[in-house]
Amino acid sequence: MKRKILFILLAMTTSFAFAQTGHLMQGIGAFNMSMGGASTGQPLDIEGALQWNPASISVFNHKIISFDVGLMASSPTIYSTVPTQTGTYISGSTEDDKGISPLPALAMVFGKENSKHTFGVSVFGVSGFGVTFPESTTNPINFPQSMGGFGRLESNYMLLQVGFTYAYQISDNFSVGIEPTIDYASLKVNPNPLASPSQTLGYPNSDNASAFGFGGQIGVFYRSDFGFKMGVSYKTEQYFSDLTFSNTYLDGSPAPENKFKMNFPSIFSVGVGYSTDKFDFALDYRRIFYENTDGFENTGWTETGAVAGFGWKNISVLSVGLQLKLINKLPFRFGYTYNDNPIDSDVAMYSVEAPAVVKNAFQFGFGYIVNKHITINAAFHHGTSSGKTSGPLLNPSMVSSTNPYGAIPGSDVSYDMTTNMVMFGFSYTFD
Template sequence: MRSLFSTFLYLLFSVSAIAQTGHIMQGAGSVNMSMGGAATAQPLDISGALQWNPAAISTFDGTIISFDIGLFSSSPTLFSTVPEFDSMGMPTGNFFSGVTEDDRGLSPMPALAVVWGKEGSKHTFGASAFGISGFGVTFPESMTNPINAPQSMGGFGRIESDYILLQIGFTWAYELSDNFSIGLEPTFNYATLELMPNPTANPGASGYPSTDKATATGFGGQIGLFYDSKTGFKAGLSYKSTQSFSKFKFDNTYLDASTGTNEFNMDYPAIYSIGLGYSKSDFDIALDYRLVDYENTDGFSTTGWTPTASVSGFGWQNISIVSAGVQYKGINKLPLRVGYTYSSNPINDDVAFFNIPATAIIKNAFQLGLTYEFNDRLNLNAVYHHGDSGGKTSGQILNPGFIPNFPPYGAIPGSNVSYEMTTDLFMIGFNYTFKRKEVKNNDL
C-alpha cells in the first residue's frame, strides 16, 4: 500500500509544469528562477544547487529545508493555412486559414528540497523533489482553423497534450579541500503523458485515436565539481546523464469506438553545464551555459513517419541555454534579483508539424525576484517570470500520402502551420535553517 507521504508527494507533483528551454524547466524554486536558472557556480539557495550542481551543496551549513509553489500560465497560439482544391484535385488558388488560442488555464508548479550535514564533517547530503520537465497544450476543435478542424474534415480535431516529469534526487557532496568539492546524485523519475489525438499510434479509418494517461519510470544521475576561490570568484561543472525511461503504454480509442494499444519511448536528455560566479560586497553574479543533447535521446532523436503512418519521434536538435542573474544585497533584509535566460529552438522548419503538441518553446525569459529575511533562519522568496518565443516556429503541413512526390515527409505545397507563445509565472516559497553546522575540520 502506498504510504501517506508518497501519496502526498504524488498528488503534490502530479501537475502540469510547462517547460521553458526545450521541454526542460529553466530553474528550480523561486531563488534559482529569479537568477535565470544560473546556479552551477553560484549556489544562492539549495534548490538551485541540487538541480544544477550537486557539488555546490557543500557551501551550505546546517539543516535547511526549502519549499516553493507557483502558478504558471502559458498562451500558445496555433496558426495554419492549407490550399483549396477543386473536385478534380487541382488547386483553386484560394487558401483556408485560421487561428486558435490555447485555453489551458493555470498550472501549479512546486519544488521541495532539503540539505543537511554532520558537524565537523566534510560530507553534505541533500534530497529533492522537482517537477523538472513538462509540456501541454489545449487547442479546442475548430471549424475555422484547418489544422484542428474535425478529423472528418481532414484536421486533427481537439489537440491536447499533457506531459509531466517528477524527479527525485539524493545527493552527496564531499569537500576535497577548502576550495574544491565533488558531488554525486542518483536520480529517480516518474512521468505521465497524454496525447489527443495520439500521433505515435497507427491511424485508423477515422483518423488518429485519443489515449488514456500513460506512465513511465526512469533513472539516471548527475555529477558535479565546484570551485570557490574564497576571494569572490567561483566556477562549476556538472553533467546530468540521460534519464532512461520505460516505455509509455497507451490504450487508444478511435472515433469509431474501436480500440488498440501502442508503446512509445521518450527519455530525458543529457545536460552539460558550466558556470561562473562572482560575489563581492553587495553583489552576487552568476552565468551558466548548458548544452542539452536531444539528438541522442530516444523520442527526440528520430522523426518522420513510420511505414504505418504513425509518428516516430519529435526530431529535435541539440539546444544551447544561457542563464544569467544578479543579486543585490544593499537593502537591509531585502535582497533583490534580476535574471535572464536565452534558449535556442530545438524544432527546425521541417519538423514543426510533428511538434504541435509540444509548442512550449521560449527563446527569451525575464525574471524579477526578491527575498525578505525575517531572521537568520527564515526567508520568504518570490519571483515573477515572463517569457516569449521570439517569433513563430513555422513549417509546412505534412501528410504521409504526399511522400512519393514531396519527400521525405510529404509536405503539402502552399500549406503552413506555426505557433508562438508567451508565459507568465508567479512563485513564492520559503527556506528555513533548523541548525547551523560548525566549522568543518578533518573528516571524522
C-alpha cells in the same frame, strides 16, 4: 502514509503547462528562477544547487529545508493555412485554453559545520508541456478529423525527479558531488499521433501513460578566497521504460495499444559566480543533448502512419542572474535566460502538441529574511518565443523519396507563445 505523500506529490506535478528550455524547466524554486536558473558555479540556494551541481551543496553547513510552489499561465497560439482546389487558401488560428498550472519543488540539505560530507534530497518537477487547442471550423489543423484536421489537440506531460545527493569537500576550496536520480513520467496526447491511424476512423485518443526512469549527475565545484566561484556538472540521460498507451477511436471503439520510449536528454552545465558584500553574480552555459535521446532523436512517419519521434536538435542555453544585497534582509534578484529553438521548420508539425519554445525569459524576484531560521522568496517570470516556429503541414500518404516528411505544398503550420508565472518559496534553516 508514504504512499499518500507520493500520491500528493505526483498530483501536484501532473498539471504542468510549459517548460521554457525545450521541455526542461529553466530554474527550480523562486530563488533560482529569479536568478534566471544560473547556479552551477554560484550556489546561493539549496534548490538551484541540487538541480544544477551536486558538488556545490558543500557550501551549506546547516540542515536546510525548502518548499516552493509556482502558478504558471501560458498563452500558446497555433496557426495553419491550407490551399484549396480553387487556388485560394483557408487560414485560421486557435488559442490555448489550458489555464493555470502549479509548479512545486521540495528540497532538503544536511550540512554540518567543519564536516567534509554534505547530503541532500530533492523532489522536483523538472519538465513538462501541455496544450488544449479546441476543435475549430476556421483553423484547418483543428478541423474535425472527418474534415481532414486533427480536431481538438490536447497534451499533458510531466516529469517528476527524485534526487539523492552527496558532496565531498576535498579541500577548503574544492568539492566533488554525485546524485543518483529516480524519475516518474506521465504523458497524454489526444489525438495520439504516436499510434497508427485507421483509414476510416483516424487517429485515436489515448489514456494517461506513465513510465519510470533512472539516471544520475556528477559535478565539481571550486570557490576562491576572494569571491570567485566556478562549477561544472553533467547530468546523464534519464533512461525510461516504455510508455504504453491504451487507445480509443473517436466513435468509442477500441484501438490497438501502442508503446513509445521517451527518455530525458543529458545536460552539460558550466557556470561562474562572483560575490561581494553588496551583490552576487551568476552566469551559466548549458548544452542539452536532444539529438541522441530516444523519443527526440528519430523523426518522420512509420510505415503505418504514426509519428516516429519529435526530431528535436541539441540546444544551448545561457542564464545570467544578479542578486543585490543593498537593503538589509531584503535582497532583490534579476535574471535573464536565452534558449535556442530545438525544432526544425521541416518537422515543426510534429511538435504542435508540445510547442515548448521560449527563446527569451525575464525574471525578477526578492527575498525577505525574517530571522536566522526563516527566509521567504518570491519570483515573477515572463517568457516569449520571440516569433513563430513554422513549417509545412505533413501527411504520411504524401511521403516520397523527394518529399520524405509528406509536406503539403502551399500549406503552413506555426505556433508562438508567452508564459507568465509567479512563484513563492519558504526555507527554514535549523540550528
